[in-house]
Amino acid sequence: MSQAGVYLHIPFCRSRCSYCDFAVSIYQTDLAEKYVDALCQEIQSPKSKVQSPKIEVDTIYFGGGTPSLLFPNQIEKI
16 A cells, blocks of 8 residues: 555635745635535545545645635534
8 A cells, every 4th residue: 555645725815925826816715615615525536546545645735825714624624
């Protein structure tokens, strides 16, 4: 069984920095909730590599914009 790290892109920021090259959007509560739901569906999808019995996830990295803008219950849901 191989091990893997998983990167979860959280594309929300309070403002857009002029130097940023990431795909980000200004934080909106309803949009963030939809994004979290879609991300959870993607993780649970049978086509997701995260669900592969040959891969053991040993690290999860939240990155992108500003992941700390998500509410604790949204992080827990993911």
